[in-house]
Amino acid sequence: xxxxxxxxxxxxxxxxxxxxxxxxxxxxxxxxxxxxxxxxxxxxxxxxxxxxxxxxxxxxxxxxxxxxxxxxxxxxxxxxxxxxxxxxxxxxxxxxxxxxxxxxxxxxxxxxxxxxxxxxxxxxxxxxxxxxxxxxxxxxxxxxxxxxxxxxxxxxxxxxxxxxxxxxxxxxxxxxxxxxxxxxxxxxxxxxxxxxxxxxxxxxxxxxxxxxxxxxxxxxxxxxxxxxxxxxxxxxxxxxxxxxxxxxxxxxxxxxxxxxxxxxxxxxxxxxxxxxxxxxxxxxxxxxxxxxxxxxxxxxxxxx
Amino acid sequence: xxxxxxxxxxxxxxxxxxxxxxxxxxxxxxxxxxxxxxxxxxxxxxxxxxxxxxxxxxxxxxxxxxxxxxxxxxxxxxxxxxxxxxxxxxxxxxxxxxxxxxxxxxxxxxxxxxxxxxxxxxxxxxxxxxxxxxxxxxxxxxxxxxxxxxxxxxxxxxxxxxxxxxxxxxxxxxxxxxxxxxxxxxxxxxxxxxxxxxxxxxxxxxxxxxxxxxxxxxxxxxxxxxxxxxxxxxxxxxxxxxxxxxxxxxxxxxxx
Ligand SMILES: Cc1cc2nc3c(=O)[nH]c(=O)nc-3n(C[C@H](O)[C@H](O)[C@H](O)COP(=O)(O)OP(=O)(O)OC[C@H]3O[C@@H](n4cnc5c(N)ncnc54)[C@H](O)[C@@H]3O)c2cc1C
Ligand SMILES: Nc1ncnc2c1ncn2[C@@H]1O[C@H](COP(=O)(O)O)[C@@H](O)[C@H]1O
Numbered sequence: 001x002x003x004x005x006x007x008x009x010x011x012x013x014x015x016x017x018x019x020x021x022x023x024x025x026x027x028x029x030x031x032x033x034x035x036x037x038x039x040x041x042x043x044x045x046x047x048x049x050x051x052x053x054x055x056x057x058x059x060x061x062x063x064x065x066x067x068x069x070x071x072x073x074x075x076x077x078x079x080x081x082x083x084x085x086x087x088x089x090x091x092x093x094x095x096x097x098x099x100x101x102x103x104x105x106x107x108x109x110x111x112x113x114x115x116x117x118x119x120x121x122x123x124x125x126x127x128x129x130x131x132x133x134x135x136x137x138x139x140x141x142x143x144x145x146x147x148x149x150x151x152x153x154x155x156x157x158x159x160x161x162x163x164x165x166x167x168x169x170x171x172x173x174x175x176x177x178x179x180x181x182x183x184x185x186x187x188x189x190x191x192x193x194x195x196x197x198x199x200x201x202x203x204x205x206x207x208x209x210x211x212x213x214x215x216x217x218x219x220x221x222x223x224x225x226x227x228x229x230x231x232x233x234x235x236x237x238x239x240x241x242x243x244x245x246x247x248x249x250x251x252x253x254x255x256x257x258x259x260x261x262x263x264x265x266x267x268x269x270x271x272x273x274x275x276x277x278x279x280x281x282x283x284x285x286x287x288x289x290x291x292x293x294x295x296x297x298x299x300x301x302x303x304x
Numbered sequence: 305x306x307x308x309x310x311x312x313x314x315x316x317x318x319x320x321x322x323x324x325x326x327x328x329x330x331x332x333x334x335x336x337x338x339x340x341x342x343x344x345x346x347x348x349x350x351x352x353x354x355x356x357x358x359x360x361x362x363x364x365x366x367x368x369x370x371x372x373x374x375x376x377x378x379x380x381x382x383x384x385x386x387x388x389x390x391x392x393x394x395x396x397x398x399x400x401x402x403x404x405x406x407x408x409x410x411x412x413x414x415x416x417x418x419x420x421x422x423x424x425x426x427x428x429x430x431x432x433x434x435x436x437x438x439x440x441x442x443x444x445x446x447x448x449x450x451x452x453x454x455x456x457x458x459x460x461x462x463x464x465x466x467x468x469x470x471x472x473x474x475x476x477x478x479x480x481x482x483x484x485x486x487x488x489x490x491x492x493x494x495x496x497x498x499x500x501x502x503x504x505x506x507x508x509x510x511x512x513x514x515x516x517x518x519x520x521x522x523x524x525x526x527x528x529x530x531x532x533x534x535x536x537x538x539x540x541x542x543x544x545x546x547x548x549x550x551x552x553x554x555x556x557x558x559x560x
Contacts, residue, residue: 010466061472063446088466091425092448095436098402104521105401107431116525121429122330123317129525168445169476172461177469189559213560225487231469238469246559253317267557268536269550274318275538276529283536287550293543301551302560 001030004079005048006070008089009038009055011174017085018044019148024083024141026149028112034155035073037066037162047153051076053162061171067096069160074101079136086140094140104132110145124256124278142256143237180232180240182216189215189246192235192262193223196251196272197291200228205292206250209299213246220258236261251291254279271295305361307350308417309385310408310438311343313369313376314428321529328524329397339376342423344383344491345484349453350421351384352489356455362386364417368407369396374507381502382494388507391515399520401429405437406518411510412442418458420481424449432483439481446481447474451488 003025007018014036022044025032034044035051037058043050051073058065070093074082082097084090086108098105110127111118117130117139184190191210193203203217210217218240219233235242237260247265252258254270254277262268263282270283271291280286287294315321315335322331339347347365354361365385367373370393377388391407393399399407412420420442422435432448439446451471452463458478463471465485494502539546554560 011470015467061474088449088464091432092436092446095401095433096440096446098433098521099437099440102521105431105433106522107433119430120530121527122315122321123427123430125317125529126321126330126527127530128328128527131523131525133519133521133523169447169474169480172473172475175463175471175473213554221486226490234469237467238465246554246557267559269554270536274320275540276320280536280538281530281532281534285550285553286536286538287546288538288540289543289546294546297543297547298550301547302554304551 001028002077002079003028003030003032004074004077004082005032005034006082006084006093007034007036007038007044008085008087009036009042010060012039012042014038014042014044015085015087016148017087017143019151020141020143020146021083021085022046022149024146027146033073033077033079035070037069043155043157045151045153046149046155048155049158050155051158051160053160057164058162059167059171061169062167063092063096063169064167065165066093067100069162070097071100072160081137081139084138084140086142090140094138098138101136101138102134103136103138104134105138106130106132107140108142109139110142120256123253125276143260178231182232184216184218184233184235184240184242187216187242187244189213190218190235190242190244191215191248191250192218192220192252193229193250194220194252195222197223198251200226202292203228205296209248209295212299212302213248215244215246218242220252249279249283250295252279253277254282305353305357305419306415306417307353307361307363308412308415308420309343309346309350309363309365309380310420310422310434311347311365311367311376311380312340312423312426313337313367313373314340314426317427323527327526329527337372337376339379340423340426342425342427342484342486345486345488346421346423347380347383347385348489348491349484350419351492353419353455354384364389366391366408366411368393368404368512370394377507378502379494381505382499383492384498385505387505390507390509391512392509393512396512400522401431401433402437402521403516403518405434405441407512407515408434408438409441410515410517412438418478422481422483424483424485435481435483442481444479444481445476446483447476448483449485450482451485453482453488
């Protein structure tokens with residue numbers, strides 16, 4: 001078994017997912033090579049051949065050129081699988097590669113045994129076991145699903161020709177995440193609003209519980225997208241990463257991107273009318289109830 | 305400007321899912337269906353373009369699936385789509401993303417769409433593959449995970465959302481496939497008059513056999529509920545009793 005790992009580089013640095021890809025290769029006990037469009041200083045530390053194209057010349061975002069470079073490395077290595085992280089870069093590039101090779105693409109792999117791959121479905125409420133119908137495959141692995149490899153080793157760098165070809169879509173710059181006027185990262189208690197709270201007008205009810213517990217108000221992304229709360233309240237992979245002593249999840253399903261932001265909380269209390277909601281897999285206590293009935297009742301008990 | 309929007313009908317994610325007899329998909333009986341959330345942003349963006357450009361825009365809404373998916377097409381037409389296409393396929397849930405993309409591409413290939421919008425992923429399968437595969441088959445560029453979209457003349461400036469809330473600004477020309485991420489816009493609710501008007505709009509039905517030209521690259525061995533390890537302690541019952549128990553628990557843990 002041989003893997004070609006595609007490591008991601010952005011705004012001058014190698015992203016951490018690189019070591020999870022290496023950890024995945026360890027886990028499978030597989031031979032490995034790496035391909036990355038990056039800078040010399042950001043090559044992952046590992047004992048493997050690293051095909052390195054110069055990001056400065058090629059462009060950090062240039063899907064057409066990245067595709068050519070990854071395919072060229074695959075041609076050299078003849079891997080059984082080409083593996084990406086299931087990140088914006090990974091789900092953008094993986095289908096381009098799979099399509100060129102007419103290879104089975106299995107997305108968001110969380111576990112793998114003997115050519116069978118486990119992936120989440122139905123907003124993480126269920127799982128499927130997928131098997132490829134093609135000899136060569138492309139995978140994206142879920143962030144956090146595989147323990148990262150230790151950062152060690154001396155890569156054998158193989159520079160690849162990287163002509164500065166302009167692509168059909170061009171990078172025009174980056175916009176940093178909006179400023180956060182609330183630092184949820186320091187809060188000891190966070191009470192978060194999910195879509196299950198129903199409507200904007202119901203938020204004061206949850207805010208009252210947050211106040212009673214001396215905590216801050218957090219939110220899931222749909223709540224922010226709908227304009228119920230400001231972005232500075234958003235918890236998750238595209239919001240803030242928090243680790244309070246107590247996290248209360250009100251009407252939150254527990255999507256992976258939300259869990260990424262709060263799974264390190266000491267104690268998680270979830271309120272959800274669906275006892276199969278995926279939040280139950282990380283919560284300490286799940287109260288099966290309607291948030292709009294339970295939360296005010298709890299607040300008034302705490303006031304007594 | 306000709307725009308194609310691909311919409312998928314998916315099960316309501318809050319359903320209590322059961323597994324079908326084959327053990328490879330959910331039992332669809334007694335399940336409510338709705339438009340894939342990401343696709344609502346796709347429809348809305350197309351309608352906004354139409355509103356921005358006076359009179360030269362035509363929006364086709366396409367959905368692949370059994371008869372029930374025409375309800376989702378009708379919703380998209382009520383939001384502002386012009387015409388519907390129902391690719392009739394009772395077994396669409398058993399097709400893989402590669403096949404779904406081949407069907408969409410086979411439909412689009414001779415129609416000169418300037419823009420094709422898809423969702424970034426479907427909520428039921430979450431593969432995030434169909435949009436990019438479709439573009440690759442059509443040989444046109446694909447820009448994924450878009451949260452801002454501005455069309456000026458024939459040029460697009462879009463923001464792609466990256467991890468950590470950082471946005472990447474990209475520029476590209478047409479034709480192109482764009483995959484829509486949550487938050488791209490605020491999808492409208494169809495108004496009653498528009499729902500009525502949508503009833504007059506044409507929904508053309510095409511049998512899937514006319515468009516499908518690929519075998520699946522993936523097989524599904526089984527679908528199942530994940531094992532409940534480290535599962536939460538579940539408290540059920542009367543709300544007032546539950547509130548008492550949780551209040552006591554929080555006080556014992558000195559959170560209060
Ligand atoms: C690239 C990417 C990045 C993302 N980044 C983030 C992020 O940073 N943060 C984030 O939160 N999400 C993020 N998301 C979105 C994420 O995938 C989910 O869509 C989102 O977290 C769901 O929010 P929710 O739980 O509030 O809503 P839903 O998933 O709709 O869940 C609502 C829950 O409320 C329950 N409910 C409904 N009514 C009631 C009631 N009356 N009483 C009790 N319970 C009720 C339901 O059973 C359900 O479990 C991202 C997605 C992508 C693709
Ligand atoms: N059966 C379908 N009919 C129409 N469009 C679909 C279908 N399946 C997927 N799509 C489109 O492809 C996008 C991505 O789907 P997926 O690759 O399955 O995550 C969806 O958001 C839809 O826009």
